Amino acid sequence: MSTLTDYTTLPLSLPPQPSFPTKAKHYIYIRTHTPNLPTATSNRELFLSNIPLDATPQGLKSIFSGLGGGKIEHITFDEAAPSRGLRKKQLGRRKRRASTAGEEVGTLPRTVERELHPSGRAIVRFVDGVSRDAALREVKRMSKKGMEWRDVPLGVQRYQKMVEMRYPDPVVLQKSVDEFMEEFNREEERERKKRRTSKVDDDGFVTVTRGVKRDEAPREVKKVGKEDFYRFQMREKRKADEKDLIKRYERDVKKMEAMKKLKPQG
Numbered sequence: 001m002s003t004l005t006d007y008t009t010l011p012l013s014l015p016p017q018p019s020f021p022t023k024a025k026h027y028i029y030i031r032t033h034t035p036n037l038p039t040a041t042s043n044r045e046l047f048l049s050n051i052p053l054d055a056t057p058q059g060l061k062s063i064f065s066g067l068g069g070g071k072i073e074h075i076t077f078d079e080a081a082p083s084r085g086l087r088k089k090q091l092g093r094r095k096r097r098a099s100t101a102g103e104e105v106g107t108l109p110r111t112v113e114r115e116l117h118p119s120g121r122a123i124v125r126f127v128d129g130v131s132r133d134a135a136l137r138e139v140k141r142m143s144k145k146g147m148e149w150r151d152v153p154l155g156v157q158r159y160q161k162m163v164e165m166r167y168p169d170p171v172v173l174q175k176s177v178d179e180f181m182e183e184f185n186r187e188e189e190r191e192r193k194k195r196r197t198s199k200v201d202d203d204g205f206v207t208v209t210r211g212v213k214r215d216e217a218p219r220e221v222k223k224v225g226k227e228d229f230y231r232f233q234m235r236e237k238r239k240a241d242e243k244d245l246i247k248r249y250e251r252d253v254k255k256m257e258a259m260k261k262l263k264p265q266g
Contacts, residue, residue, distance in 0.1 A: 006031050007029035007030060007049065008029070008031065008139050008143050009028070009030075010027070010030055010139050010142060010143060010146065011025055011027055011143075011144075012146060013147070013149065014026060014148075014149055015148060018156075025146075026050075027050060028048055028050055029048070029049040029050050030046055030047070030049075030139050031047055032047070041125055043132075044131070045125045046132060046135065048060070048122045052149070053117060053120070055122070057075040060075055060122065062150075063149075064135050064138075067142060070126045070127065070128070070130065070131020070132060070135050072124055072127075072131075073125045073127050074125045075122055075123070075124050076122065076125070077122050078122065109168035109172050109176065110165060
């Protein structure tokens, strides 16, 4: 378990605004990434804590580029952003076979400028360990002086942008709805065709038809399920049991008739 002494503090200054004419401070805590189960990339990663709530990958990259640190390969936030729109993997099992042309279907327009990261944590992966170490050295060098944070518009500009995104263009919104419904209808039609071309008969067979020509003979039936579950086997077993029962009954009847013919000796 890490403590505050394991981190290097990087102060960020928020520029003054007409509504708040004094510089504000925000502190990011940075250390090398040392997970309990090391990965192939953990030796070239930095762990950041208490990042700004609405930080973006571009904003975090600008911090390290401003420090003159190494090249960043990828930034991962601690929590996954909530999905927008209807993802194909959320459409259910029968929807998972849909085309993979797009990751999302009918994605709704964004109504927020950036995702929020309540955990305040992120992992910054550099191209190599040397770049990571160079970046950490620069962070330590600037730990007292700090640097200015200019990732987001503040004050009136920020709220103007929020209002603009809150009311998306009706044309864009209608397009998203149409795309969703088209994909939904296509999946429904695929499912109906599948049900029409695959039918289970009374004996437990699935009859597979091509569904191309009406006068075309159906394909050869194929068996489904395990042998003990075939309905025709259960039926044959019942017939065999009935025959055996009849044979035993007839044998017993013959025995009784033979016993009746025996005369008692007096």
